[in-house]
Amino acid sequence: MPFTDASSGESVRFEGVGKSYGDVDALVDFDLAVNPGELVTLLGPSGSGKTTALNVLAGFTQATRGRVLIGDREVQGLPPEKRDVGMVFQSYSLFPHLNVFDNIAFPLKLRGVSRKEIAERVEDGLDMIQMGDLGQRMPAELSGGQKQRVAFARAVIFRPPVLLMDEPLAALDLKLRESMQAEIRAYHQRLGCTIVFVTHDQNEALALSDRIAVMGDGKLAQIDTPQAIYDAPQSRYVAEFIGKTNLLEATVAGSDLAIPALELTLPVADLPAHSAKRDGPITLSLRPERIFRVCQGDAEAYPNFEARVEDALFMGDMVQYRLRLPDAQTLIVTERRDTGGARPTRGATVQLGFLPRDLTPIPEPS
């Protein structure tokens, strides 16, 4: 079963890569190290340089500066066909004049694989994507999900050590997207190749990745596991980009942490263990789901404060409140719907609390 053999993935490294288009710097001193066999997503807002990074890796664009390595091969200067990477495109890019079989066979033909072996491997590939009987279909006769599967099979049929995917699921509807994410994870496990996956959908990144590389303005902002990215963003930018959060300005003075917006002062020692505790101003991130309503009786158990409900947004299993603090700053709080008790109405004043360890200090940019 050649197709399902786990090929060994190779590492990918960007070292100080820069790319400019005239005045526009698409990549600035971009560093990234992806381990062999790892699935890393490049996540960032539109224009942050994700596609550029991928194109530099694929060989479609040449970096202005820096080094790009696949395994221990330096690849800058190599044309795309010499890099031995597979790629899946957002628009699928299936060849409209070739049927499914010939699309998948395309890379093998170019590599001089014998007819017999091509037939076997493509059949295997079709089985893997559960399209065994659709080999003779033309791309125009396929659904979006089927096209995506064919594009995937075509990209991995020649067992490339590295697979690049540029927003491959962006055109699919939510449900299909989620099931394709699961499929991609399964294929990844089976194939063992390294995957660099571009997306601007944070949920997708959180669901898929071994690690997420958050990009901003052509730079790498942070790379970490999904959980670490979510729980311990290393910059304001990452904190605000990944999920929703409340940013609170605070001041450390000796052993006291003052949060004026909440009219609270806490012991610095209550902050998470790894945070910096130097004197001076500090920004704290407090996730909306980490804030809860407190009853009169619990008032002493948690730090708590008052806020007025501005509006409530129904989100299925959750309700999201927008609240106004006494100093006029807004605050977002989400609450599971099964939380007991009557839900506060607009204009009501509520008592809110949180656990001090959920306050994540954001390191100031140096």
Add this chain to the structure above:
Amino acid sequence: MKKLTLPYLAGLAAALTLAVAAPAAIAQERTLAVSGSGGIVGEMNTRFFAEPFTAETGIAVERLTSEGSRMAELEAMVNSGRVLWDVMEISASNYPLGVSKGLFEPIDYSKVDPEGLLPPGARAEYGVGAASFSHVLAVRTDQMPEGRMMSSWADFWDVETFPGPRALRNRAEDNLEFALLADGVAEADLYTVLSTEDGLDRAFAKMDEIKPHVTAWWTSGAQSVQLLSDGEVYFGTSYNGRIPPLAQSGLPVEIMWNGGALHTSFVGIPKGTENIEMAHQFIAYRTMNAAQMRQYMAELPYPGFAPGLYDGVAEAVTAIQPTAPANLEAQFSANPEFWGDNLEAIQERWNEWLLE
């Protein structure tokens, strides 16, 4: 409709306000549609015939240009019963064609030439002779060998004495006559010879001799003179009226009248027009008015047959007319009936011969 309505309303208004002006204004509604060649021929016809005719009779003349497809258009109109032309020019070769297809109204000579002054050749049953033209050889005098001048079709065929590229019209008509003349057939016998199979073979055999020396086979009059002025050919046939302007522009070119083919073109009335009366009126003016015709032929040497036409015409003007006595003498009269009957078959052979 629109054409008629506006002047009509204008005429009505004029009649109501100014009783004196009324006759002239109403006369303006009468319009005659004349179909004929465009270009210089059309211009001169308008200037020397249509405009003075309108001035004299009050009948407006609308000139409609029609060229190669004139007969096809005519047939379509006649068949559909919507004839938009009242008078039309009929070229020499189209006359027998139109007659055989019944596309013309007969001419009432009591209205055109009651005294019978026109020569018999101009008084055809379905058309009145309006212009003579010649299909003649024109030569570049600067390309003649020292002290020699082409003076016959035999000379044209003599490529030793008169070397140089030649041009002929891409039609059997006239060319076969030229070939027979070059081969020594007398003018008077041309069509008797041509009517026999042997005579036809003889003409084509003679054409064989000249074929390799003819570089261009023209299909339009404009092209025929272009060839001479561009220096593509030294000797080429054309229509007589096209040569004088060329000479005036400074090109050393001259007509060889000897053995020219003299044709008559007609004006006639398309079958089914409603303005037969006015059409006759215009045809009479076009064919019988010597004064106008003299002015016309001074500009364009396509003279008609109006009585007394050559009276008092300057020698220089007479010299370039195809029907001037000296030129008339040098040429032969083409036989449209012969070609009307035989063009299709002979042209087919001609095309085959050209491809050989």
Add this chain to the structure above:
Amino acid sequence: MPRIFRHWMLWPALAMLLVFFLMPSVDILRASVMDPELTFRHFERFLERAVYMRVLWHTVEVSFVVAIVCAVIAYPVAYFIVQSPRRVQFLLLLLIFIPLWMSILIRSYAWMVVLGREGVINSLLMGAGLIETPVRMLFTTPAVYVAMIQILLPIQIVTCYSAMSDIDLGLVRAARVLGASPWEATRRVFIPLSLDGTITGMIIVFMLSMGFFITPALLGGRRDLLLANLIEFNVTQLNWGFAAAIALMLLLAAIVGIVVIRLAARLLLRALNGALAR
């Protein structure tokens, strides 16, 4: 958009087709066999006299050569244009369109000026001392080819261009990253995808060539008689029946020609792509 409405939008076009294309075609067909009662003598004459089949063959030959040469020249030109920046593309297309605004007659005359005995080329060659007597270029078959190709080339370029500009260049990149060299990507992706448009252009050029008569009459030699010249002659002689028969033979030859072009294109595509085999 509801179906009915779409159909409704097509009515004027259908009516136009019916009135200006279908009815005249039926008329021509009728004229060729009814004269005045049912007869095949026009077709018999066409087939019996050598001249007509020879002219038909020459017409087809000229049209094929013109279509092929136009395609061969136009393809790389269109490719070059598609590769240029947008603004340059616009300028280049404009440049190519300019001659289309001149009549065929004028362009044919222009070629007479260029190719003539005392024309531009001969004057240059003689001026440079390369030749002593003028070279005969005008009134030859090559002159007809050159002029027809020049006249029809813009049409082919524009059709090729529009086919090429529709190609998603992402497909070419996809081919590259999947292992294709630039030439392989062109051969296996770009050419097959632009072939349809090129073939369409070739068919248009072929059809237009089949109907040419001014250019061969002005620039060709005595053998450059095309079928349209014969139709024209017969129309002026009011030989509608025979003219219609010639027109139908021309149409038939054109249809056969189109089928041949399509077949050839399919073979070419297969050769380029090598189906399953390499």
